[in-house]
Amino acid sequence: MSTQFEFLGPLKALVNGDEIIEVDATNIREALEKLQESYDGLLSRLLSDSGTVHRHINIFLNEEDIQLKDNLQTALSPGDKVTLISAIAGG
Amino acid sequence: MNQFLECSSCGNRTEFKPETVCHICFGPLNVLYDYDALKRSISRKAIEARPKTMWRYAELLPEVLSGTPDTPVGFTPLVHAKRLGKVLGIPRLYIKNDSVNFPTLSFKDRVVSVALAKAIDFGFNKVGCASTGNLANSVAAQATQLGLESVILIPNDLEQQKVVASACYDTTVIKVLGNYDDVNRLCTELSYREKIAVVNVNLRPFYSEGSKTVGFEIAEQLGWRLPDQVIVPMAGGSLISKIDKAFKELVKVGLVEEKSAHIFGAQPKGCSPISAMVKNRSEEITPVKPDTIVKSLAIGSPADGNRAANIIRNSDGWAEDVTDSEAVAGITLLAETEGIFTEAAGGVTLSVTKKLAEQGKLDKSGVTVICITGNGLKTADLVSYRTDNLSVIEAKYSSYKEITTNKAEADYVNTV
Numbered sequence: 001m002s003t004q005f006e007f008l009g010p011l012k013a014l015v016n017g018d019e020i021i022e023v024d025a026t027n028i029r030e031a032l033e034k035l036q037e038s039y040d041g042l043l044s045r046l047l048s049d050s051g052t053v054h055r056h057i058n059i060f061l062n063e064e065d066i067q068l069k070d071n072l073q074t075a076l077s078p079g080d081k082v083t084l085i086s087a088i089a090g091g
Numbered sequence: 092m093n094q095f096l097e098c099s100s101c102g103n104r105t106e107f108k109p110e111t112v113c114h115i116c117f118g119p120l121n122v123l124y125d126y127d128a129l130k131r132s133i134s135r136k137a138i139e140a141r142p143k144t145m146w147r148y149a150e151l152l153p154e155v156l157s158g159t160p161d162t163p164v165g166f167t168p169l170v171h172a173k174r175l176g177k178v179l180g181i182p183r184l185y186i187k188n189d190s191v192n193f194p195t196l197s198f199k200d201r202v203v204s205v206a207l208a209k210a211i212d213f214g215f216n217k218v219g220c221a222s223t224g225n226l227a228n229s230v231a232a233q234a235t236q237l238g239l240e241s242v243i244l245i246p247n248d249l250e251q252q253k254v255v256a257s258a259c260y261d262t263t264v265i266k267v268l269g270n271y272d273d274v275n276r277l278c279t280e281l282s283y284r285e286k287i288a289v290v291n292v293n294l295r296p297f298y299s300e301g302s303k304t305v306g307f308e309i310a311e312q313l314g315w316r317l318p319d320q321v322i323v324p325m326a327g328g329s330l331i332s333k334i335d336k337a338f339k340e341l342v343k344v345g346l347v348e349e350k351s352a353h354i355f356g357a358q359p360k361g362c363s364p365i366s367a368m369v370k371n372r373s374e375e376i377t378p379v380k381p382d383t384i385v386k387s388l389a390i391g392s393p394a395d396g397n398r399a400a401n402i403i404r405n406s407d408g409w410a411e412d413v414t415d416s417e418a419v420a421g422i423t424l425l426a427e428t429e430g431i432f433t434e435a436a437g438g439v440t441l442s443v444t445k446k447l448a449e450q451g452k453l454d455k456s457g458v459t460v461i462c463i464t465g466n467g468l469k470t471a472d473l474v475s476y477r478t479d480n481l482s483v484i485e486a487k488y489s490s491y492k493e494i495t496t497n498k499a500e501a502d503y504v505n506t507v
Contacts (some may be wrong), residue, residue, distance in 0.1 A: 009283040010114050045117075046507060055375060055397060056100070056117040065268075065392060067378045068243040083280075086112045088394050089292045090275035091223055091299075091327020 001078035003031060011057065014046070015039050024082060027081065029072035046084070058087040058091045096120040096296055099398075103441040107153065109213045119394075120296045122153055126343040133344050133495035135315055145201050145304035151340055153297045153302070162236065163193050164204040165304050167367045169460070170311035175428040179448045183458045185318070186425075187309055189465070190433050195231045196466035197434075198330065201232045202301035202416035206290035216240055221278035222291075223271050223326065223387045224253030225465050230290060231260040233285065242287070244274050249386055252469045260427040270381055272392050285490060302330045305321055306337025309460050310347050313328030316405040317341070319457030322447070324440045324464055325356040325365045325410070326390040334462070335402045355452075356403050356410035357443035359385040359435075363412035365393055366402040370410060376400070384415045384498060385435040387465060409452045417442040419473050422497065425463070426474075431468030440464075 002022040025031035100118025141147035145165025176184035189198040219242040229245045234241035241262045282292040323331040341347040358366040361383030376396035381389035421441030484490035
């Protein structure tokens with residue numbers, strides 16, 4: 001079983017509007033690198049020059065912010081769901 | 092375009108629409124104005140002739156096509172806090188008292204007034220919010236006033252008084268199992284999936300402009316002068332950013348003289364990612380899991396955290412954080428000196444001001460403004476210990492005399 005990736009709102013444009021994308025990977029970084037193969041330019045829009053997730057984007061693994069886990073090294077398990085969403089909200 | 096949205100990151104400009112991020116770089120959209128044109132047309136005299144509400148600064152707020160709201164939101168008192176100033180050693184100390192804002196006793200009434208006006212402009216019939224309590228109260232109340240359907244999402248563990256102060260209106264309140272950041276994520280998703288104006292998500296650029304009116308009013312109430320120092324509570328970091336923007340806009344349009352106002356931020360120690368970024372001189376916010384009784388400041392992943400920290404640094408200000416017990420002490424200090432009953436966030440701001448004064452980080456001769464953003468009745472349980480040992484007497488003068496004589500004697504003993 002693979003991990004489901006979902007890009008919401010304006011981030012959906014990065015994956016050509018696709019709803020749910022299945023990826024086989026052991027951690028978030030590896031998954032994003034695999035997605036890059038199908039969606040050209042994805043990584044450069046998601047990551048900053050230093051290779052970390054851009055400050056305007058939040059990535060959640062099963063509803064938990066990966067910044068509170070191991071960031072891009074956060075491990076994935078079969079059946080996990082990863083959601084990418086704008087960080088500019090709330091307050 | 093006299094008003095437009097501009098991406099704070101890449102500078103891309105677009106016309107007003109219910110969106111919060113740039114489609115090119117996903118940076119935050121910010122409302123900007125034609126300041127050169129405004130400089131030629133705006134005047135102190137014209138503003139002073141208008142009703143005493145936040146909408147007297149309409150030129151520096153998003154234009155409302157459906158008509159400028161006429162509800163009396165804003166223009167709250169700026170109180171010269173002489174007794175508190177004596178305690179802190181700051182004679183020219185002022186309290187910007189949004190604990191008496193209309194209609195729901197917090198600064199959130201300002202942002203909601205703008206957001207709901209724009210929701211109507213954009214054709215929404217349904218509005219909502221992710222809230223730690225005060226915003227929930229205001230969206231529920233003002234949506235009711237305007238006849239809009241509303242849905243309020245809050246963390247499950249909010250203070251009961253704040254939940255009641257939302258549920259009493261014509262609204263739907265939903266408690267979410269999780270903290271504010273969980274609610275915020277859910278609301279962001281909701282705004283993408285349904286036709287709803289979530290005021291602090293897809294209306295955020297307009298909503299946050301309402302916070303500027305705190306800064307406009309401070310300047311006008313000081314006689315069209317900027318303060319030397321302002322101390323502001325921080326949750327998501329939006330209010331402090333917008334007060335800075337307000338001060339800069341007043342200079343740009345010629346309403347006040349240029350001056351560097353030093354900006355200070357206040358957070359509870361149990362949720363202090365912005366304060367930590369300032370104090371550690373780090374480049375990025377590190378999100379935290381909130382652990383504090385100060386629910387209204389419990390945002391672990393602040394959307395405007397980086398911006399707030401940079402504004403503080405650029406203004407030669409500072410940020411501090413205080414414990415929960417210091418926050419409660421701040422509530423009572425303000426109440427006992429100035430007769431103003433604030434909520435936990437106000438207690439944080441008060442105690443941070445005291446701490447900054449003790450650290451020598453404040454210029455004690457400067458004009459200093461503390462922003463009090465919410466009302467103590469909403470977190471009254473935090474100071475309910477003050478009622479533990481109240482006297483109970485029979486309805487007879489002799490009983491009254493006995494108790495007050497005993498108290499006077501006890502007070503005298505305590506002084507010698």
